[in-house]
Amino acid sequence: MLKVTGLQKIYNGGANAVEAVRDLTFELGEGELVCLVGPSGCGKTTLLKCIAGLMPPTSGTVELAGQAVTAPPPDMAVVFQEYGRSLFAWMSVRDNVELPLKEKKVPKGRRAELVAESLEAVGLTRFADSYPWQLSGGMQQRVAIARAVAYEPQVLLMDEPFAAVDAQTRADLEDLIRQLWKRLGVTVLFVTHDIDEAVYLGERVLVLSSSPTVVQDDITVDLPVERDQLTTRRDERFTELRARVYAQIQQAKNGTGAAAPAAAH
Amino acid sequence: MSSQSTTSDAAPGTGADGAPGPQEAQAPAPAPAGRPRRGTASGAVRAGAKLLHVLLLPALLIGVYAYASANSDSYYTPTPDLIAAAFAELWFSERFFADVLPSLARLATGFALAALLGVGLGVLLGLSARVRALAEPVLEFLRAIPPPVLVPLMILLAGVNDSMKVLVIVSGCVWPILLNTVEGVRAVDPVLADTARCYGIHGTTRLRVLVLRLASPQIMAGLRQALALAIILMVISEMFASSSGLGFAIVQFQRTFAIPEMWAGMVLLGLVGFVLSALFELVEGRALGWYRGLRAANRGE
Ligand SMILES: Nc1ncnc2c1ncn2[C@@H]1O[C@H](COP(=O)(O)OP(=O)(O)OP(=O)(O)O)[C@@H](O)[C@H]1O
Numbered sequence A: 001m002l003k004v005t006g007l008q009k010i011y012n013g014g015a016n017a018v019e020a021v022r023d024l025t026f027e028l029g030e031g032e033l034v035c036l037v038g039p040s041g042c043g044k045t046t047l048l049k050c051i052a053g054l055m056p057p058t059s060g061t062v063e064l065a066g067q068a069v070t071a072p073p074p075d076m077a078v079v080f081q082e083y084g085r086s087l088f089a090w091m092s093v094r095d096n097v098e099l100p101l102k103e104k105k106v107p108k109g110r111r112a113e114l115v116a117e118s119l120e121a122v123g124l125t126r127f128a129d130s131y132p133w134q135l136s137g138g139m140q141q142r143v144a145i146a147r148a149v150a151y152e153p154q155v156l157l158m159d160e161p162f163a164a165v166d167a168q169t170r171a172d173l174e175d176l177i178r179q180l181w182k183r184l185g186v187t188v189l190f191v192t193h194d195i196d197e198a199v200y201l202g203e204r205v206l207v208l209s210s211s212p213t214v215v216q217d218d219i220t221v222d223l224p225v226e227r228d229q230l231t232t233r234r235d236e237r238f239t240e241l242r243a244r245v246y247a248q249i250q251q252a253k254n255g256t257g258a259a260a261p262a263a264a265h
Numbered sequence B: 001m002s003s004q005s006t007t008s009d010a011a012p013g014t015g016a017d018g019a020p021g022p023q024e025a026q027a028p029a030p031a032p033a034g035r036p037r038r039g040t041a042s043g044a045v046r047a048g049a050k051l052l053h054v055l056l057l058p059a060l061l062i063g064v065y066a067y068a069s070a071n072s073d074s075y076y077t078p079t080p081d082l083i084a085a086a087f088a089e090l091w092f093s094e095r096f097f098a099d100v101l102p103s104l105a106r107l108a109t110g111f112a113l114a115a116l117l118g119v120g121l122g123v124l125l126g127l128s129a130r131v132r133a134l135a136e137p138v139l140e141f142l143r144a145i146p147p148p149v150l151v152p153l154m155i156l157l158a159g160v161n162d163s164m165k166v167l168v169i170v171s172g173c174v175w176p177i178l179l180n181t182v183e184g185v186r187a188v189d190p191v192l193a194d195t196a197r198c199y200g201i202h203g204t205t206r207l208r209v210l211v212l213r214l215a216s217p218q219i220m221a222g223l224r225q226a227l228a229l230a231i232i233l234m235v236i237s238e239m240f241a242s243s244s245g246l247g248f249a250i251v252q253f254q255r256t257f258a259i260p261e262m263w264a265g266m267v268l269l270g271l272v273g274f275v276l277s278a279l280f281e282l283v284e285g286r287a288l289g290w291y292r293g294l295r296a297a298n299r300g301e
């Protein structure tokens, strides 16, 4: 479904070139839910933007359903890390969620339904008529999620979408994403810093190394499809997987992290 | 007659009884202090307080002027009651149709054309770096020409008629609108632009729901500057070569030593400017309500 081959991205904007991503190759099957973890600054956002067709890679290719991605493909929704800046400040929460549906030519009645459902799902029904700047950071993030959810995409890219919400809301939103994934068969690539979240949510976890960035590990999460915040997280297998991801991330960080202190002493 | 007596009574009243004036103004001052009780304070009281607030300084200034002009023998500074009488006589007559309306029509036409041209070109320049690079030096040069010097040229090009005056207004007003629009359009947030691209918002929809809205605070700032300029240019263009309009009337009064009438013309111009600016504020409040809210939210109000 989604195939990334030999992806490299070098930013040439500043005084000196920054190699954000060295060489990434991986594949997502149709309807797969994959979590992406990696140290801060390792190029997760860069990767997502290349996949979304928002920016051309320096070398390598991104293919979606056999087609090379050169511009944002239709039926792909993205939740940006800078969620606050991705909302239209002059539109109410409802209009923000509805706008992409209008562009998609969804009939009016269905639009209203989708907007109401998605706002209900993220718990913002009461705030449909508020403006984004009247909401807290976590609420704004949920508006961005509701907008992506209402869009009913085939591919959903999310860049740390739960970073600003409290633990309880976070758990609810995790379950929402899994529900949605099961119901619509959407292919999801989910970036997170939270190891537990990656294992709880994903069918697979991709671990990126620190810069120069490559895929450090690709872990299949063999937990049952039906997951539950309490029982799944207590599952022995969950703990094992969690430990493995943790170890990989430690290793990813130490890839350069170990060398630097050694040189300093 | 009646309007003359009320004005002449009112103006010295506030001037002579200087003390009660400010005290009256301070009476509503506790209203802001009691702001948390906003729900209980009646709207009428607040509106009254605001009106008083607005009228206090003008009343005071008129009072000071009335006092100064009454104690001066100068023929050129008539007392407020003379000016008011001239005002009523002049502008509540057919001169309103002969001078005021044509002026306002030129102003409106010029301003509207400048707005269309400025926003249209501004969007074009703002969106395309290549067009901008091409046009920028020329624009900087044209902008540097003080608009009034265009009047002689416009007379040659368009003749002594309405189109000349409208052209002068447009050629002066278009710059602040154009440059502000370019700035506003260029400053589109990259995250928002990416969001729009992902959700398939492009073409005219993108222009309508994203670019113009995001640039609207800047565009409004440009329009506000242009409005002030438009009034100035309207008057100037009418002073040069004209047979009607406010600028023409004022120069004519001055030449015929109709001094109170000349003053009445100035007062009317001031009022026109004031009313237009208030109207503008109203429109701006509608269009930029979100922006004010956003700013206030960012400041933590
Ligand atoms: N526009 C840019 N120009 C130059 N360098 C950039 C740009 N965007 C990102 N980078 C660099 O690329 C690297 C990867 O950035 P990226 O935002 O993809 O990291 P990330 O994995 O998403 O980090 P985080 O987890 O903190 O969000 C960083 O070193 C960053 O400095």
Ligand SMILES: [Mg+2]
Binding pocket: A044, A045, A046, A081, A159
């Ligand atoms: Mg990032």
